[in-house]
Amino acid sequence: MTRQMGIIAFCLLVPLGASFSADSGKKSEPVARIGDTVITESDMREALGMALFQAENTLYQTKRGWIDERVRDILFEREAKETKLSRFEWEAREIAARVAQPTQEEINAMLQRVPAEQSASTETLRRVTEYLSAQKRSSREEELYQQLSSKYSAKILLEEPSAPNIVPTYAADDPVKGPKDAAVTILEFTDFQCPWCQRSQEFVKRVEQKYKDKVRFVSRQFPLIRIHPRAKPAAEAALCAREQGKFWVFHEKLFEKQQLEDADFTRYAREAGLDKSQFEKCVKDHKYAARVDKDLLDGQRFGVQGTPTFFVNGQSVGFNNLEASVEQELAKAKAAPSK
Template structure:
């Protein structure tokens, strides 16, 4: 009968998910940056957006989330264990913390909370705060210190962190010594790596008996997740399993990482009249759909430069324009790059524009033209004529047709790579394409 219950947990879990409207974005999504993966910028929403689509919030997949020695509140024999990955500088984590406190009161000893650290790279004080909280944990006061941090998110400097240590009654001398202990840094690194391996790129992220949902969701989502897992756990107890064994039993049937998403179909992306760098007979062509005002495009452009050096003679790079509507100077910058292209200096202007993304007004563009020794009069006339509007519009339309709905988006021999991905992602695809053509990779 126990096997039937476990099968029910997995089978029913796949078929039954919590559905709700999309609310409470993660901090990473809000900031426009993925961490670990650097998500592309999406096009501007229409003036009158459609109603939010219904989507599943609680993943049907059970993930193996080890508890280790992470700070815990609630008994070891709680029927439901909720693991949270948090960032003390994330406003959505602070909002979720208030919700968590409420569900802890409602469910009492039936719920165990385990907190893991996931300081996001664009929050400079999140990691010091994480280390400070773990130093407080060494003295048995993690949650008191945890609450202080969330109540004072705008004051996470070193002096404030020490003040909080005093206020919660820590031995400050010991706290300072522990703060410098590399063991705490290793714990933060371990938690971050675990979050990424589980597909939890943003904060807050939650695993309820191993099932994932993210964001500062309404309390109804938390309740629904807990109730669903509570019901299954109670069935297991009724069949004779000890409550203290529930979490390990559930996770024994889980997975360690989400399955990789299927690769998009190969697209035919014509280079056309786009600016090109590299040999025309190179076995691999990389087409970039980009926006000069997009910070992720700038980051990705640096990656492409490294790839050009590594795969010299084997890689051709083409640039297509996709200025996003919300970037006020992106279209003008695109035109400026084409005006420079007309004088044989597209790539020099390309580099100038990405190096000066906060200064893409008309006067700045003319200054860059002068610095590149262009015929400035001819450059100005080209911008005034709007002669490049049609080509920019065609590039953007082509991007939309092949699935490049945000920037940056790349096509490597027609294989799509979305966002400012790590260079290893590009290398893998390029090496695979070189292998197909019978050409040795750069390595």
Template sequence: MSLRPFRFVLSALVAASVLSGCNKQTSPATSATPSAAAGQCEPASDTVVATYKLDGAEQKVTYGELTSRIGPPMADLEKRKQDLIKRGLDGYIIEKLVQSEAKKRGLENEDALIKAEVESKVATPSDAEIQKIYDQAKAGNQLPPDVTLEQVKPEIVKMLSEQAKREHAQTLFTQLKEKADVQINLPEKRAEVAAIGPSKGPADAPITIVEFSDFQCPFCSKAIQNVDEVMKTYEGKVKLVFRHFPLSFHGDAPKAAEAAACAQDQNKFWEFHDKLFASQQNLKVDDLKKYATELGLDSARFNECLDSNKKAELVKKDMADGEKVGVTGTPAFFINGVALSGAVPASEFKTIIDAELKKKK
């Protein structure tokens, strides 16, 4: 049995928001992570959770030792749980608002509203749009060399149409939430994330966004526009801090991260950041050195920094800090410690930021 149109659109939108990032895993890193029963308090760190004998002497394992060992996967599970709760609450509210709006307009049901405000507004992709997607896929080696445009055109059309449908649905849902003055009172769990690294915005801004990102991740590139919109909307109130999290399956990302750190030494991080994201298909070492020259960096100093691998430890430190708070994919954001994952719309940043600013009044 297929989902009704409204439920399908809502499910697709939620799925898109969950999958709007590059992830190094799709399931928890270990199945040994304990889960507390409903209502059960977490043990104190010195609670003995196991004993065993070694050479005749009793050995003890405390809860603190256990959580220290499996800290990253536990943080990941907690982050996923919070994401699921937030997505579920958002979906529930949207469903109620759409049902109410359909009733106000005298429509038969919510599906009729979706048809009028979403499906009817999705235009057939132009030949130029289709060609652009095809060319990008070919350039990124995402298609076999002998595949023609005509062979993949139906899939490209479907992909572009579904993307447009999600965008129109997101616009509708945002408008309905603003009209209904939706206020989220869900308690937020905060992660302790060090705001160290290249930054934008006032040092004493009431809002600090720490971003973990990967220069080869296409979702990180897509997120830039939304982050820029947030920085502009809340100018003077937000500080953005960039931290590195190159994923293992992005072969050029680690060296690109090191290169950006080398550029930071010459006060050119953000210029280099923008150049790398605009050139994601060309991130080999020679490309990185070429970009440094184009941006006016001291080439000899930059090349020595990059070739010596002196920034590798900095990148590893960023990744270790990210893993401690449950980062498994990019982009990952922490807004005053509140986690937000993926290339999500600016409106999702706004919801958290507005709530944070309201608390500070």
């Protein structure tokens, strides 16, 4: 799966149709002023959504990792001093002497996860043994860390960022197929040049065939522009096909061979029975470029980092778990009391 790095643009206007819960203590703090116009912390957080949370969480994890190591170091030094041992002697007694060597059963279990052509080599055996030993040592260190944190009243005061409450949504004019009153809605963020997106379509078709009267499909665009230069033109072309009622036919043709030059778009349009002049003008004028950009921004707000990303009734799901997730949602709908 590929990853879209960074934020493409900053949007001052909050896209409609998504719920958001900001930190109540910060919601009204100004972050910028233009004359008498104020941009608040809440404006920023609503516009950036999960993209901002993910960035803050990455920073938090970096800080937390350093703090944990520093606290651990101080605790171990303090305990060694209390037992009148050097740090080296204390670790030898409390960690090294208490960590058992990997058993043959553990080694064999790990070797089963190694490619067959490598599993018999001496070097692989050495690496597996070292890995298992390091895991055991790490577990013992963590056990001591927890015990000593309690003994010496160690507390981590760094505040962890809270994930915003954002429900992935779609607009009334987004490409949709399936009954309006379907119990399950599958929202897809896709990239027509992405090989994983192409592969995911077999899972989508399987779900569509099995639950065609119970599931609603929605497609939104998330071209990974930095690594897939033809993905955005393809997304725009698909939306041009949509205005003639042929989005899903075009969607399938784009994924069928992933040939995405302008001449290919024209050929697909002809095969789909589109009005050639209308389609070509739409593509040439980049009529839906802004719409694709909005999908990208919304996707980032919803936590989309790569493609394909699927949401089943608002919950992010891997494409290989689509069928199981649909089954779960249908079971919930069936068990819910009728209104």
